[in-house]
Amino acid sequence: MVSLPNWYFDESKMAGVDFEDAAQAESFDLKQPSSTPEKEQALVSRLGITSGQIVIDLGAGTGTFAIQASLTGASIHAVDISQAMLTYARNKAQKAGATSIQFHRAGFLTYRTLA
DSSP states (O other), rough: OOOTTTTTTOSOOOOHHHHHHSHHHHHHHTOTTTHHHHHHHHHHHHTTTTTEEEEEEEEEEEEOHHHHHTTOOOEEEEEEEEEHHHHHHHHHHHHTTTTEEEEEOOOOTTTTOOO
């Protein structure tokens, strides 16, 4: 991750549930009734995400949106501060056949594109 001056907000410090715990990542995914594949697919459609586009999902969590966006053929960059969330999302993406996702461990302040 990118090194920031010490006066920047430390996005890696947890302020609540410890999402570095794999069990918490799975529990989080199961408790998200507002984030279903169907609802995320509707959002993908509404946003007009299509094959060939590049999408950055900041705070990707367990990857539900990134997976649905990937299934359109778009190139997805799923970014999250929690390695446990990214691992869970990567496994979930493999099961769904979502192959156009790159996973990045970073936060909103520390993510840098490779462009």
